[in-house]
Amino acid sequence: MKRFLARLKAEGRGRATRYVLTPYGKLTHSIDSRAYGAREPDVRFGYTRYQFDLFPALTFNPFLEEEHAKLAQATDSYRERTETLVYPRV
Numbered sequence: 272m273k274r275f276l277a278r279l280k281a282e283g284r285g286r287a288t289r290y291v292l293t294p295y296g297k298l299t300h301s302i303d304s305r306a307y308g309a310r311e312p313d314v315r316f317g318y319t320r321y322q323f324d325l326f327p328a329l330t331f332n333p334f335l336e337e338e339h340a341k342l343a344q345a346t347d348s349y350r351e352r353t354e355t356l357v358y359p360r361v
Contacts, residue, residue, distance in 0.1 A: 294328035 278296025282289050292300065307315060326333075334342065 294322065294324045295330070298325065298328060 278293055278299065279290045280293045280296075282291060332339070
């Protein structure tokens with residue numbers, strides 16, 4: 272039961288309370304893969320923007336230590352190269 276409740280987040284109070292899936296819940300809830308595959312790709316549900324809360328929502332580390340080190344190095348390199356960039360005003 273605790274595992275199921277970890278997927279929900281309460282919004283509002285009293286009788287106006289509604290429950291929505293947390294990012295972890297969206298990531299781990301089951302779907303009907305046949306129904307999903309039967310729909311046209313442009314009609315399938317999905318996200319339209321980057322999900323910044325995806326990795327913090329995971330309860331495990333999906334990367335090996337070597338992969339994590341390589342990603343950290345790439346991030347540091349990117350930050351060093353873009354520190355001095357000046358963006359034009361729009």
